[in-house]
Amino acid sequence: MEKMSFAFEHNEQQIKSWKILIADDELEMHTITKLVLNNVTFLGKPLEFISTYSGKQTCEVVKENPDIALILLDVVMENSTSGFEVVKYIREELGNSLVRIIFRTGMPGNAPEREVINDYDINDYKEKTELTAPKLYTTIIAGLRNYRDLLITRQSERNTEKLMLYFRHI
Numbered sequence: 001m002e003k004m005s006f007a008f009e010h011n012e013q014q015i016k017s018w019k020i021l022i023a024d025d026e027l028e029m030h031t032i033t034k035l036v037l038n039n040v041t042f043l044g045k046p047l048e049f050i051s052t053y054s055g056k057q058t059c060e061v062v063k064e065n066p067d068i069a070l071i072l073l074d075v076v077m078e079n080s081t082s083g084f085e086v087v088k089y090i091r092e093e094l095g096n097s098l099v100r101i102i103f104r105t106g107m108p109g110n111a112p113e114r115e116v117i118n119d120y121d122i123n124d125y126k127e128k129t130e131l132t133a134p135k136l137y138t139t140i141i142a143g144l145r146n147y148r149d150l151l152i153t154r155q156s157e158r159n160t161e162k163l164m165l166y167f168r169h170i
Helices: 027-036 055-064 082-093 113-119 133-168
Strands: 018-023 045-052 068-074 100-105 124-127
Touching: 018 027, 018 055, 018 133, 027 045, 027 068, 027 133, 045 055, 055 068, 055 082, 068 082, 068 133, 082 100, 100 133, 113 124, 124 133
Parallel strands: 018 045, 018 068, 068 100, 100 124
Antiparallel strands: none
16 A cells, blocks of 8 residues: 655644544543543643544544644554554554654553554553543643644754755755
8 A cells, every 4th residue: 555645734833722632442531531631721722632432433533634633542442453553554654753642551461561662653651540630631741742842843844945945046
């Protein structure tokens, strides 16, 4: 299958809200996450939650929303490899290296942390039981900071390219 190029033109000033995708087959995880992060803002902009309940649905939503900043991704949804398949699709098929992906698992034995963090292009790995309200908040804010920094870096690279083209034509 041909790799798609990730052509998302976006910078921090254009952002109206920070899109957070909750991908989990357990409704309770969506409810708790939204409750804990209710009224949280980052750089004065609100969080916008999108919910998906399967790997397939998650892939579709990410493809339609390339400006998702962060994904809380369950490892095991419709099958034991759903989360892994989603990561590969996002990084390899869509070519999206900006979105921050945080694996959230209730079955750490099925996805050992050391192997997963080495083998998959994810940005964090958390067991569901360890994500207390303060830790979830910290994880989200750190992920959004990282996403913001990547946007700034990408915009700086584009500005430099434009300047180089401009000066070549003078």
